[in-house]
Amino acid sequence: MSLRIIVFFLIGLLIFILDVAFNSEQDSKDIYISDQELTSLLSAWQSQVGRPPNDEEIVNIINNFVQEEILYREALLLNLDEEDRIIKRRLAQKITFLKQETVPEDPSQEELKGFFEQNKDNYYVPATYSFSHHYFSKESSAKERATKAFYDYQTNGVELKGDPFFLGKNFYQNSANEIKKNFGELFFSTIKNLSINEWSGPHESTFGYHIIILKEVKTGFSPPLEKVLIKVQQDFLSQAQDKAIAKYINEIRSQYRVIINPDYKF
């Protein structure tokens, strides 16, 4: 009876001694760099710099890798990885990426279409205005000069001629914001109500008076799916990835129990 215990004890001791003898160098000091690792290091370098590294640079790359590995292992030996919030976050991030990649790469035409219809506002192209103007500077009886010039043009066909405007005469496909920025709100509210290809005026702005011809209005529109397909695809994918993560967490969350001290004073 007691002999058996002693035998078991001796066997255990033997195993322990053997373990100490053969496995004491658990943290081996070999740094093995595989062929794949080398290839990926070098090609990463090349993709960033745009040419293959020379000999000295290769030495550098490998040394950097070695240094990182050494610091990493030494840090592990000091148990610096334990309870480290950044490492936790990084691991959480990694599994997030992993789960994101499980999303099917190519959504079907139907899926894209549905997504596009739902989010049409995100792809709206705002209206633009193309126009020219003759400007009458506030400095010298602008309104009278503008009125006369426009009258002469309408009745006698005299060529319109004003003062040079700081930002020029012709404006091509300006958005509402650009017009407001360059001329002010008042001018924009005038422009958007003008009829096409017809001189009119004088219209007031902070800078003086303008005789304006509106040449083209491109009304704002929702482009067809084909025009914005790439963007829609990307947006769809990023939404699908968010959904995949949420789903994954929801599934797995029920297996966890969260315990917080109920007496904790927030």
Next chain:
Amino acid sequence: MKLSKSSIGLIIVSFVFYLYATDSFSIFQRDSALEIVDFSIENSTVNVDIPSNPYRNPYYGDLHVHTKYSFDAYIFGVTATPYDAYRFATGEAVKHPLGFDMQLKEPLDFYAVTDHGFYMGMIENYADTSSKMSKNEWTKPIHNINRPENVTVASTGERADLFSSVLSREIINKPYPWWHPNFLGAWLTNNIQLALTSFDYDVHKSAWADVAKAAEEFNDPGNFTTFIGYEYTTSTEVEGGNLHRNVIFNSSNAPIRPWTRIDSLNPEDLWTWMDSLRDNGVDSLAMPHNSNGSNGQMFEVETFRGNPISKEYSEKRMRNEPVVEMTQVKGTSDTHPLLSPDDEWADFEIMDKRVGSRPPTYSMPQGGYVRDAFLRGLTLEWEGRGNPYKFGLIGSSDTHTGAGAFDENNYWSKVGVLDGTDMGRGSVPLSQDRIDQLTQYSIDFNQPVSTKEIEGKTYADVGFDQWGASGLAVAWAEENTRDSIFQAFKRKETFATTGTRIAVRFFAGFDMKSIDLNSEDMVKNAYAKGVTMGADLFSQANQTPQFLVWAQRDKLGAPLQRVQIIKGWVETASGTPKEKIYDVACSDGFAADPVTNRCPDNGARVNINDCSISNGVGAGELKTTWEDPDFDPTVKAFYYVRVLENPTCRWSTWDALKAGVKPRPDLHKTIQERAWSSPIWYIPDSSDLEIIPL
């Protein structure tokens, strides 16, 4: 057992590295600050043609914006992110730390978040009690400082003290022991901050990556431009002279970390780093600011180390620092009344304290203002040392809330909780509890008396009364894209404004008078016949140069009062610097007096009781050609334009009006908003010519 084993291992490893290092240094040490990262994100906007104007448009922006990642901004109660900052610039309303909305009247064309590179992101990390750093005893005063219930006006004193004390030398400079992996890593990667116990490189890098990502996300070619950037916050070692500079990068490629004052306090080392980045395909430029608070050190006639300035120094400085931010919230650095006694407009938003000094300390004006710097540059060149001060001009805000305050009538200054109220800014008499708080602050933190009695009322006296609602950077560029605007800065085809959207064109040549100012082709002809702001005008057979200037008012601001040309030169025989100011265009049909060179009073006034301004006086635009009446063809000179608006209420007057009290009697009640062009330099003899490569 395990621990000591690994430390022995480390000792051996570091010794081996040391041995190797002594004879083949470069193989083992690499420079982490030269590691370049492509921060671009896939921005798949619908491709449209970006309209391009060969005669260039003025684009308005701010290149000096801090968010929560800046060590001081976080202490000031700011939690706005770089994304919030860009949202503000594109016209959205964002929240001030004290809860009110900040919103622009008009969106900006470009914007750059430039958080302090030094300890970027760290303070937020100290405040977060779940972080590793927050376990340190000394982070305790910072814990949770920006939880909503802690962001209060009453916390002002503590925050002001944290700002000046927490990052004191004892904490920041405490390194790890020599055997620690971080110590070795710091040396191996030439990254000193790694060796500091108060520093977490991962936190720092991710803050910087987030700044870059926000810039990339909001950059919208043709509509809105952003730059990846940061502030290099250095100062002179002894008297704390401010040598701050903002650095912006020209593309999505930027270094993996900002190069900071921990790397070196010497701006010449910053330029060396920027030169190396440029060799690796990443162009950048640095923009000094608050020269007014540099105690004369920003535009010194010697180098940081006290050596004489050399041609190499001048070239290196101009290669990296083509423009200077000469106006911002912390004062305007055009000139000082002591430097320009004959300039009636010199006393404008003068901030005469060294930046961040506690207690507030006087800053010497000589060497701290751009007009003086231009003159010093000419003098240095006259001595054969090259011209290190041949820069263009921009403004920016330096806001620390993510949102620039450019408007006198809607002003929140810039340091969050500290100056977010009229009482805190010193424009409105203090209530009794605020007096008590400030008194307690002086006692608790051993500060000088921080209140001031004026005509029986008590005001805060911590220096914010010298700050102002300024300024903007304006670039003449073909299109609103990163590249086009960056090139404008390199050409110095820029001007600065005090927050107003004045626009100004400025050309010089020998045949400008022949251009018809009423012709549609005026600008085209001016480009063809001369040079524009920021450029050199080379002598042509000793002819007198002619200038063309055209200014347009801000449609939402006050009309224009006058346009001036400021000339500076150095007398050849004596080397004496000289300056002279000419009014070249007057509003309301007036002409400048040929003897005094001044426009007559146009009669524009401000009603202090309601801040209304005279109707019907002032100009919507002013344009003219001008010939220098005192020209000497053999003398180097610079010319720059100053455009002045009619007077309007200063922010402090608006504050008082809104609070229903009288404006503080010792402050300027009105100001004249203004714009300054970059200079044009006249170069007399081509044999004397020095081309400074950019």
